[in-house]
Every structure is written in structure tokens, then in C-alpha cells.
Amino acid sequence: MTLNELSKSELKNFLEKQQKILDGFKAKGLKLDMSRGKPSAEQLDLSNEMLTHCLDGDHISENGVDCRNYGVLDGIYEAKRLFMKMIGVGRWEIIIGGNSSLQMMYDVLAKAMLLGVKDSPKPWCKCEKVKWLCPAPGYDRHFAICEAFGIEMITVPMLDDGPDMDMVERLVSTDPDIKGIWCVPRYANPTGVVYSDRVVTRFANLRPAAPDFRIFWDDAYCVHSLDDNVPNILNILDECKHAGNPNMVLIFASTSKISFPGGGVAIIGASEENINFMKEQMSYQTIGYDKLNQLRHAKFFKTYEGILEHMKKHRAIIKPKFEAVLQTLERELAPIGAGEWSDPKGGYFISFNGLPGTAKRIVSLCKEAGVTLTPAGATFPYGVDPEDRNIRIAPTYPTLDELKAAIEIFCVAVKVATAEKMLEE
Amino acid sequence: MTLNELSKSELKNFLEKQQKILDGFKAKGLKLDMSRGKPSAEQLDLSNEMLTHCLDGDHISENGVDCRNYGVLDGIYEAKRLFMKMIGVGRWEIIIGGNSSLQMMYDVLAKAMLLGVKDSPKPWCKCEKVKWLCPAPGYDRHFAICEAFGIEMITVPMLDDGPDMDMVERLVSTDPDIKGIWCVPRYANPTGVVYSDRVVTRFANLRPAAPDFRIFWDDAYCVHSLDDNVPNILNILDECKHAGNPNMVLIFASTSKISFPGGGVAIIGASEENINFMKEQMSYQTIGYDKLNQLRHAKFFKTYEGILEHMKKHRAIIKPKFEAVLQTLERELAPIGAGEWSDPKGGYFISFNGLPGTAKRIVSLCKEAGVTLTPAGATFPYGVDPEDRNIRIAPTYPTLDELKAAIEIFCVAVKVATAEKMLEE
Numbered sequence: 001m002t003l004n005e006l007s008k009s010e011l012k013n014f015l016e017k018q019q020k021i022l023d024g025f026k027a028k029g030l031k032l033d034m035s036r037g038k039p040s041a042e043q044l045d046l047s048n049e050m051l052t053h054c055l056d057g058d059h060i061s062e063n064g065v066d067c068r069n070y071g072v073l074d075g076i077y078e079a080k081r082l083f084m085k086m087i088g089v090g091r092w093e094i095i096i097g098g099n100s101s102l103q104m105m106y107d108v109l110a111k112a113m114l115l116g117v118k119d120s121p122k123p124w125c126k127c128e129k130v131k132w133l134c135p136a137p138g139y140d141r142h143f144a145i146c147e148a149f150g151i152e153m154i155t156v157p158m159l160d161d162g163p164d165m166d167m168v169e170r171l172v173s174t175d176p177d178i179k180g181i182w183c184v185p186r187y188a189n190p191t192g193v194v195y196s197d198r199v200v201t202r203f204a205n206l207r208p209a210a211p212d213f214r215i216f217w218d219d220a221y222c223v224h225s226l227d228d229n230v231p232n233i234l235n236i237l238d239e240c241k242h243a244g245n246p247n248m249v250l251i252f253a254s255t256s257k258i259s260f261p262g263g264g265v266a267i268i269g270a271s272e273e274n275i276n277f278m279k280e281q282m283s284y285q286t287i288g289y290d291k292l293n294q295l296r297h298a299k300f301f302k303t304y305e306g307i308l309e310h311m312k313k314h315r316a317i318i319k320p321k322f323e324a325v326l327q328t329l330e331r332e333l334a335p336i337g338a339g340e341w342s343d344p345k346g347g348y349f350i351s352f353n354g355l356p357g358t359a360k361r362i363v364s365l366c367k368e369a370g371v372t373l374t375p376a377g378a379t380f381p382y383g384v385d386p387e388d389r390n391i392r393i394a395p396t397y398p399t400l401d402e403l404k405a406a407i408e409i410f411c412v413a414v415k416v417a418t419a420e421k422m423l424e425e
Numbered sequence: 426m427t428l429n430e431l432s433k434s435e436l437k438n439f440l441e442k443q444q445k446i447l448d449g450f451k452a453k454g455l456k457l458d459m460s461r462g463k464p465s466a467e468q469l470d471l472s473n474e475m476l477t478h479c480l481d482g483d484h485i486s487e488n489g490v491d492c493r494n495y496g497v498l499d500g501i502y503e504a505k506r507l508f509m510k511m512i513g514v515g516r517w518e519i520i521i522g523g524n525s526s527l528q529m530m531y532d533v534l535a536k537a538m539l540l541g542v543k544d545s546p547k548p549w550c551k552c553e554k555v556k557w558l559c560p561a562p563g564y565d566r567h568f569a570i571c572e573a574f575g576i577e578m579i580t581v582p583m584l585d586d587g588p589d590m591d592m593v594e595r596l597v598s599t600d601p602d603i604k605g606i607w608c609v610p611r612y613a614n615p616t617g618v619v620y621s622d623r624v625v626t627r628f629a630n631l632r633p634a635a636p637d638f639r640i641f642w643d644d645a646y647c648v649h650s651l652d653d654n655v656p657n658i659l660n661i662l663d664e665c666k667h668a669g670n671p672n673m674v675l676i677f678a679s680t681s682k683i684s685f686p687g688g689g690v691a692i693i694g695a696s697e698e699n700i701n702f703m704k705e706q707m708s709y710q711t712i713g714y715d716k717l718n719q720l721r722h723a724k725f726f727k728t729y730e731g732i733l734e735h736m737k738k739h740r741a742i743i744k745p746k747f748e749a750v751l752q753t754l755e756r757e758l759a760p761i762g763a764g765e766w767s768d769p770k771g772g773y774f775i776s777f778n779g780l781p782g783t784a785k786r787i788v789s790l791c792k793e794a795g796v797t798l799t800p801a802g803a804t805f806p807y808g809v810d811p812e813d814r815n816i817r818i819a820p821t822y823p824t825l826d827e828l829k830a831a832i833e834i835f836c837v838a839v840k841v842a843t844a845e846k847m848l849e850e
Contacts, residue, residue, distance in 0.1 A: 036495065044484075044493040051480040051493075051717065059469075059476060068469040068476075070461065070686040098523050103711040110535050114550065114574060125539065125550045141709075148709040149539060261495040263717035284566075284573040286528040290715065292476065292688035 002337030003418060015419035022369055022412050030370030032406035037189070037348035038397040039257055039314070046313050047259040050300040058299075059292060067291035074279055076291050078298035079265065085304035087219055087253050088235040089269035095278065098289045101254035101266040105216060106145050108250060108268070111281050112179070112214070113149055118247055118277040120212040124179060133171060133181035135163035137351060137379035137390045139189040142182040142218070146381070153381035154178070158191050162199030169206060176209040180216055185233055187221040190351040190379055190392035192344025197234045204239030206248065215249040222253055223311045225346035226319050230308065237269065246271040255297060257348065258307060258314075265297050321395040325350055325407045332411035338418045341393075350393040351379075358417040359388045365413035371406045427762030428843060440844035447794055447837050455795035457831035462614070462773035463822040464682055464739070471738050472684040475725040483724075484717060492716035499704055501716050503723035504690065510729035512644055512678050513660040514694035520703065523714045526679035526691040530641060531570050533675060533693070536706050537604070537639070538574055543672055543702040545637040549604060558596060558606035560588035562776055562804035562815045564614040567607040567643070571806070578806035579603070583616050587624030594631060601634040605641055610658055612646040615776040615804055615817035617769025622659045629664030631673065640674040647678055648736045650771035651744050655733065662694065671696040680722060682773065683732060683739075690722050746820040750775055750832045757836035763843045766818075775818040776804075783842040784813045790838035796831045 006014060059067045061076040074080075075096025084094055097104050108117075113125045124130050131152045134143055138158070146153050154171065157164045163183070172178055183203070185195040195203075203215055217236055225231065240249050251269035258264065268278065301307050326343060329352075333339050342351040354362055359376035366373050374392040377385040393410070395403055431439060484492045486501040499505075500521025509519055522529050533542075538550045549555050556577045559568055563583070571578050579596065582589045588608070597603055608628070610620040620628075628640055640661070648655050665674050676694035683689065693703065726732045747769070754766050754777075767776040779787055784801035791798050799817040802810040818835070820828055 038495050041491060041494075044491065047493075048482075048484075051484060052477070052482075055476040057473075057477075059473075066466060066469065066687075068472075068685040068687050069466075070463050070681075099715040100711045100713075106710040107532075110539060113539055114535060123550075125548075141712075144709050148706075256495075260493040260717065262491075262493050262713060263715045281573075284569050285531040286525045287566075288525075288687060290524040290688045290718065292685065293715065293718070 002335075003422060004337055008423065011419050011423055015416060015423065018412055018415040018419065022365060022409070022416055025369040025409050025412065028370070030405065030409070032370055032398060032402050032409070033372045034394050034398065034403070034406050034410070035372045035374045036397065037257070037394045039261060040317065040397050040399070043314055043317050043396070044260060046310065047300065050259060050296050054296050054299050055292065059295065061291070061295060065291065067295045070287045072291060073283060073286070073288050074275070075289065076294050076298070079294035082298050082301055082304060082307070083253070083267045086222055086307060087251050087267060087269045089237055089251065092272040093237065093269055093275055095268045095275060095282075096289065096294050097266040097268065099262070099264050099266060099293070101218070101220065101252045101256070102141055104266050104268055105142075105218065105252055107285070108278065109145055109149065115281060117212050117214055118274055127177065129177045130179050131175065131177045133163075133168060133178060134381045135182065135188075136381060137190055137392070138182060139184060139218070140374070140378040140383070142216075143381045155381050156181075158188065158193060160193065161196035162193060165199055165202040169202065172206050172208045172213060174209055178208070179210050179212065180214040182216050182218065184218050184220060185236065186219060186231060187224060187344055187347025189220070189347065190349035192342045192347050192349065192351065194231045194345065195233055200234035200236055200239055204236060204243040204245060204248075206245070208248070213248060217249050217251045219251055219253045221257070221347040223307055224257060224314070224348065225311070226315060226322060227345055231345070237271065241271070247274050250274065258310065259297060259300070263293065265294055318396050321400060321403050322350065324400060324404050325393060325395045328404070328407045328411060332408075333414060336415070338414050348394060348396055350395065352391040352393055353389045354391065354414055355418050355421050356387040356389045358414070358421050359385060359391050361417040361420065362391060362410070362413045365416055366410055369409045369413065371409045373410070427760070428847060429762055433848065436844055436848055440841060440848065443837055443840040443844065447790060447834070447841055450794040450834050450837065453795070455830065455834070457795055457823060457827050457834070458797045459819050459823065459828070459831050459835075460797045460799045461822065462682070462819045464686065465742065465822050465824070468739050468742050468821070469685060471735065472725065475684060475721045479721050479724050480717065484720065486716070486720060490716065492720045495712045497716060498708060498711070498713050499700070500714065501719050501723070504719035507723050507726055507729060507732070508678070508692045511647055511732060512676050512692060512694045514662055514676065517697040518662065518694055518700055520693045520700060520707070521714065521719050522691040522693065524687070524689050524691065524718070526643070526645065526677045526681070527566055529691050529693055530567075530643065530677055532710070533703065534570055534574065540706060542637050542639055543699055552602065554602045555604050556600065556602045558588075558593060558603060559806045560607065560613075561806060562615055562817070563607060564609060564643070565799070565803040565808070567641075568806045580806050581606075583613065583618060585618065586621035587618060590624055590627040594627065597631050597633045597638060599634055603633070604635050604637065605639040607641050607643065609643050609645060610661065611644060611656055612649060612769055612772025614645065614772065615767075615774035615815075617767045617772050617774065617776065619656045619770065620658055625659040625661055625664055629661060629668040629670060629673075631670070633673070638673060642674050642676045644676055644678045646682070646772040648732055649682060649739070649773065650736070651740060651747060652770055656770070662696065666696070672699050675699065683735065684722060684725070688718065690719055743821050746825060746828050747775065749825060749829050750818060750820045753829070753832045753836060757833075758839060761840070763839050773819060773821055775820065777816045777818055778814045779816065779839055780843050780846050781812040781814045783839070783846050784810060784816050786842040786845065787816060787835070787838045790841055791835055794834045794838065796834045798835070
């Protein structure tokens with residue numbers, strides 16, 4: 001019987017019972033964390049070899065660069081070759097950076113504000129207004145960058161196969177203040193959505209009112225599938241070229257969730273024109289990124305296929321965690337009709353939608369019982385979920401046992417918050 | 426006999442003879458490089474241990490941080506402790522960054538432009554004009570950052586004990602558009618000047634017209650002495666605190682010329698207020714820098730004293746190179762009174778001043794004979810040396826034999842250019 005079907009007094013009984021269960025958890029003084037998309041220590045162990053003998057007596061790149069010294073602004077060739085196939089770009093269409101793709105996105109946007117991107121009539125900070133499209137639920141740190149720079153965010157609903165492209169097309173083609181959009185095309189954060197071919201094509205064929213509109217294509221989870229195949233989404237750069245928009249997209253990725261979040265390698269892919277433009281801007285900022293770490297990655301993974309093999313090992317560790325969360329949600333919440341959730345085929349998150357007006361309450365109840373979740377609202381621009389219903393669940397970091405305990409508490413919190421809400425009405 | 430004392434025909438004979446010598450070098454097809462301040466491979470070998478067994482099975486920081494994972498925006502504590510003493514700041518006055526202090530300077534300035542620094546009434550890009558003081562001869566990449574951001578550079582002469590402080594005080598106290606100054610306080614690039622106590626004190630006691638004026642104190646060569654002692658210059662942050670200006674200085678340093686230029690660690694030091702302000706800005710840009718590399722450095726050097734010991738090994742390699750250059754200049758040019766040069770006690774450069782109007786010609790003659798020098802003018806804002814006389818010599822990268830060959834050619838080029846110039850007049 002779903003909660004909807006209960007009488008008011010039955011609902012009260014249900015609530016009291018669930019509150020007692022929750023109090024029981026509170027008394028245990030647990031400390032569990034499902035807040036951030038962090039790999040577990042077990043996953044990080046998979047790359048430990050990179051930290052030991054990987055560079056023994058060998059710090060020279062294939063084409064003779066001493067990776068210990070200055071130089072090679074855009075990265076060593078074997079690192080480029082490793083990642084070209086991963087993000088679907090060619091040899092002159094890639095820059096290998098430091099340890100953080102977030103930082104590269106921030107930097108590209110900062111330079112766009114201060115100096116402009118290729119094709120900019122003027123630096124964006126000289127524009128009266130800069131607006132940005134933000135498919136939501138989405139990634140909080142993307143939105144935070146816009147907020148830091150005072151860029152006005154416009155929420156675009158996420159549908160099952162990508163952002164609402166009717167809305168994107170309408171806005172982008174009519175409003176020259178709109179300079180860009182955040183996209184996570186594969187296993188979007190947090191919904192797990194994979195962009196359909198039609199969505200990718202429509203992106204590539206946008207006719208923006210702003211001559212310097214840019215798609216920030218954050219392919220953070222490009223090889224992070226939970227089943228056997230990496231989804232063959234359409235190659236955005238190719239599509240943009242076909243559509244006569246080669247400079248419209250900037251692709252970002254990193255090995256943060258392949259090797260080490262604290263010591264990985266970040267990547268930008270784009271048209272050769274864009275890459276040359278960015279390299280010119282970058283040449284004032286640095287003499288080069290950490291080539292030793294690039295060499296470590298090239299030596300450890302060897303080929304793109306080596307990365308795919310490596311990801312199977314990650315999958316063996318994290319898939320049972322996703323299953324544990326989904327099974328518990330299914331068992332505890334589906335029968336009573338409380339909430340709905342994604343069943344992602346990859347990525348790092350499960351997206352949960354509760355009854356409108358319950359997300360903050362659920363997060364706060366969990367907190368009291370020792371379970372930390374991403375703050376409610378974080379998946380929306382300005383941290384405000386207009387319906388207060390979306391919660392991002394990050395299952396990878398806790399151990400399986402911790403996770404099972406945490407998701408059980410989560411389900412009780414959902415029950416309490418849902419019953420409370422229903423009784424208000 | 427100096428060239429000044431020669432008759433016109435004697436000078437002509439001298440020139441012809443030197444031109445023949447230079448032609449002889451040209452015929453050899455040499456390829457020598459004294460252009461950039463790069464450590465040699467032999468120097469880099471000193472830190473190779475860091476690339477191999479340094480992290481064997483141990484990636485946890487002293488206070489339990491898994492350096493492989495996300496987090497710790499401002500760096501792990503053992504890295505902070507290592508560098509606090511090096512740049513003379515306390516525990517809450519330091520951020521450990523990525524592999525490039527240039528990048529940190531660029532980033533701090535980019536954020537100042539876009540968002541402002543602590544105490545800024547508004548972001549600098551909203552100011553009608555931003556001006557910057559540039560002691561010259563100075564570091565070309567400092568000036569390039571200003572140029573990239575359209576900041577108007579004002580040249581300040583470098584004296585024997587630091588920048589011309591009369592001029593600095595007068596300009597800074599009267600012009601609110603002046604937002605900062607570049608300083609390399611120890612073994613300045615390229616002059617090798619070490620700031621006197623009086624200069625440091627006068628910096629700390631500036632009373633800028635701009636409330637958000639900042640001294641960019643690039644202590645790039647803080648432990649790079651060529652004799653037994655690191656110079657105990659006055660601690661700029663302490664002096665700024667005493668003078669009631671705690672937020673006026675930002676200190677930068679890196680291990681680029683201690684461990685690896687391509688894989689070192691960069692550092693910012695400043696007042697706790699400044700650090701907290703910068704961390705807040707930085708929190709939008711990245712989740713954290715490469716902590717594994719920070720841990721490598723902490724484990725390898727262990728203490729500040731460990732760094733000083735390590736620098737002795739560098740010195741043993743580079744001191745003979747500086748001596749070779751200086752001896753050749755002394756032998757070839759001093760007797761004929763052609764040019765003057767610095768005799769640095771540390772750092773990476775020898776600064777050469779030729780007869781006014783000869784620097785470009787010398788660099789070009791060297792180029793023809795196979796010796797690459799830093800472009801003439803590079804040591805001045807906008808790449809323009811008003812007297813066309815300063816040349817930066819970087820002796821560290823070539824082998825001793827290559828260096829001896831290169832500096833010999835340099836001396837002949839000086840002789841040719843000087844004689845040519847004198848014959849013009």
C-alpha cells in the first residue's frame with residue numbers, strides 16, 4: 001500500500017514508527033558520508049604502481065623531452081595519444097594540463113571573462129551582462145564557477161536524453177548575452193543521463209546569437225560505465241565541424257576518477273583553432289604543466305584500451321555499491337510510493353527525487369542520524385531547487401557495509417519526511 | 426688599451442679582426458643556448474630519488490590524509506612545514522599549490538582583475554586604468570602577465586640594493602591607479618641584486634594611494650646562493666605587519682629550481698587574512714592541487730635544512746659555470762673596456778650591459794654564430810630596453826664546455842658590436 005492510500009491516522013502511526021526507527025539510528029552515533037563523488041581507497045589502490053617504479057630511471061618522453069625540466073606547454077605526445085581516443089579528438093586538438101579539469105574549466109572561463117575566447121568581439125567582463133545555461137539537476141561546482149564570476153545562470157530542465165533542447169535552441173538563438181552552457185554528456189552528474197544522438201546533433205547545429213558562444217562539454221565520466229560498454233555517443237567535435245561550428249565546443253576530461261583525484265591529469269579537447277588560441281593565452285600563465293605526471297600516466301595505462309581495462313577493475317568495486325543502494329531504495333521506498341530515482345548505467349551518482357518540499361528535510365534528518373549527504377539544492381543554480389526534491393547520492397566512497405547502513409537510514413528519513421509533508425497538507 | 430683610446434683606423438682594424446673570428450665560429454655550425462634559466466640534467470639528477478621509491482606504499486600524510494584522493498585545498502601540513510621557514514611565514518600564512526609559481530602569480534592577478542583582492546573597493550577590471558611598477562631590468566614573464574591583462578607598466582630603475590625606492594614611494598603614494606609592483610628580492614632576475622634591509626623596510630612602510638595595492642614578492646631564488654650563506658634579508662611579511670600593512674605583500678616561491686621545473690611545487694605566503702581570502706576565491710577553482718607531489722617533496726627534503734643541504738649540491742654544479750662566464754668576460758672584455766656585468770652571489774643569471782645601442786646587435790650576431798640568448802629588451806616592460814644595452818646571460822643549462830664556447834662567441838660579438846657602434850659616431 002502506498003503512503004497516498006493511507007488515512008490520516010494510519011499515516012500518523014506510520015510516521016511515529018519511522019521516527020522511532022530513526023531515533024534508534026541517532027543513538028548509535030554513526031558517521032557515514034554519501035556526499036561527494038570520491039573514489040574509495042580500494043579504487044585508488046588500483047593505480048598504486050604509478051607511484052612507485054613507474055618512472056624508474058626513465059623521465060625522457062618518446063620524442064626526447066626531459067619531463068623533469070621546463071617546456072612543452074601543451075603536454076607530451078604520449079599523454080596526448082593516450083587521451084585523444086578517450087575524448088575523440090585529433091593530435092592537434094588536445095592540451096594535457098595539470099591535475100584538475102575543474103581548474104581548467106575555471107581558467108578557460110576566467111580568461112574568457114578577462115580576454116575573450118576566439119571569435120569574441122570583446123572580453124566578456126566588458127559585456128553588460130553574461131548569461132549561462134545550466135541544465136539541472138547538474139554539477140554544483142559548475143554552477144559555483146558561474147556564481148563566482150557573477151554570470152547569470154538560467155536553469156534548463158534535464159530530460160531523459162539530455163537537456164531540453166527546444167529551450168536551449170530558443171534561448172541560444174535569440175539572446176546574445178548567453179555565452180555558454182554546461183554539459184556532462186555521459187552519465188550526467190547527478191542524473192546519469194547519456195545524451196542521445198539527436199541531442200548531440202542539435203547541440204552541434206545551434207545557431208547562437210552570440211558569436212563567441214561556447215559549449216563546455218565536461219566528459220568527466222567518459223569511460224565510467226557500470227556495464228560492459230562505454231556508450232558510443234556521437235562525437236561532438238566532429239558534429240560541430242560538420243555543422244560549420246568547429247569552434248563552438250570545448251571538451252574537458254580528467255583522470256581524477258581513473259587514476260587519482262589528488263594527482264591525476266586533466267585534458268582539454270577542441271578544434272585546432274581553439275587549441276592554438278588557448279595555448280597562446282596559456283603561454284602567459286605557465287611554462288608548462290607537470291610532465292612527469294603525464295609520463296607516469298602514459299607509462300601506466302599505455303593505451304586507451306589500457307584505460308578501458310583499468311576501468312573494469314573500478315567497475316568491479318563500485319557496481320555492487322550502486323546495486324546495494326538501488327536494491328534498498330527499491331525494497332524500502334518503491335512499495336510505499338515514496339520518491340523516484342535514477343538507475344544509472346555509469347558515472348558516480350544516483351539522483352533521488354522525493355515528494356516536493358522534502359529534500360532539505362531528508363538531508364537534515366540524515367545529518368541528525370549521522371549520514372552526510374550533498375546539501376539539498378546543490379544540484380541547482382544558486383543552490384536552490386525550486387521544488388526542493390532532488391538529492392544526489394554518491395555511493396562510491398563508503399565501504400559496502402557503511403553504504404548499506406547509510407542508505408537504510410536514508411530510506412527511513414525519506415519515509416519520515418514524506419509522511420510529515422503529507423500530514424501538513 | 427680600451428677601445429675608447431683607439432684611433433678610427435685602429436678601431437677599423439680591430440673590427441675586421443673580430444669579424445673574421447666570428448665568421449670562423451659561424452662556419453662551425455654550433456648550436457648553443459644561454460637563453461633560459463633552466464637547470465641542467467645533472468642538476469635534475471639530484472632529485473631523481475623523488476621519482477622512484479619515495480612514495481612506496483605510503484601515500485598517507487602525517488595527519489592521515491590520503492594524498493591520492495580529493496581535498497585539502499591549501500596543501501598538506503608536512504609540505505607547509507617544509508616551506509614555511511624557506512619563505513619566512515607561519516602555519517596559517519601559506520598555501521601549497523601546483524607545479525608553477527608563475528601560474529599562481531598569473532592566477533592571483535587574474536582573480537584580482539575579475540574579483541579583486543582583499544580590501545578592493547571593486548574588481549580591478551572595473552577600474553578605468555590599472556598600472557603596475559616594474560623594476561627593470563627584470564623578469565620578462567612578470568611583464569608579460571601585465572601585458573596580457575592590459576595593465577600599464579611603469580619602469581622603475583633597479584639600483585644596487587633594490588628598486589629606486591624614492592621613485593616607488595612617490596608614485597605609489599600619489600597614484601591610486603598603481604595596484605602593484607613586481608619584486609624579486611633575492612638574486613633578482615637578471616641583475617642578481619639582493620634587496621637591502623633599508624629597501625625592504627621602505628617597501629613595508631609604503632602608504633599606497635590604492636587601498637588594495639599589492640607587492641608581488643617573487644622569492645624565486647630564496648635558497649639559490651652561490652656562496653655559503655643564504656642572505657638573511659629582512660622578512661617582508663614581518664616588516665609589513667610592524668608597519669601596519671599586513672595584507673600588502675604576497676610572497677611566491679617554488680621548487681622549480683630546487684627539485685624539478687617540470688614537476689615541482691609552488692608556494693604562496695601572505696597574512697592569514699590574505700590567505701583565507703585567497704583560499705575562498707580558490708575554492709571555486711579547484712578541489713585541491715597535486716598532494717602526491719607535495720608528499721614526494723616533503724618526504725624527499727624532510728626539513729628546510731634538508732633543502733639547504735640539497736642546494737649545496739646544485740651550487741657545486743652551477744658555480745663553476747658562473748665562474749667560467751665571469752672569467753671569460755673579465756679576460757676578454759674588461760681590458761678593452763667593453764661593457765659591464767654583474768657578479769651575482771646567487772640566482773640564475775648574469776646581467777650584461779653593453780654600450781648603449783648594441784644589445785640587439787650582440788644578440789643577433791650571437792644567433793648567426795649559433796648562440797641563442799634571451800632576446801634583447803626582454804628584461805624591460807614591453808620588451809623595449811630604452812638604451813638597448815641589457816642582455817641576460819643564463820649559464821646553468823649548457824654543459825661547462827658548451828658554456829665556455831658560447832661565452833667566447835658572446836665576447837667576440839660584443840667586440841664587433843661595440844666597435845661598429847663606436848665607428849658610427
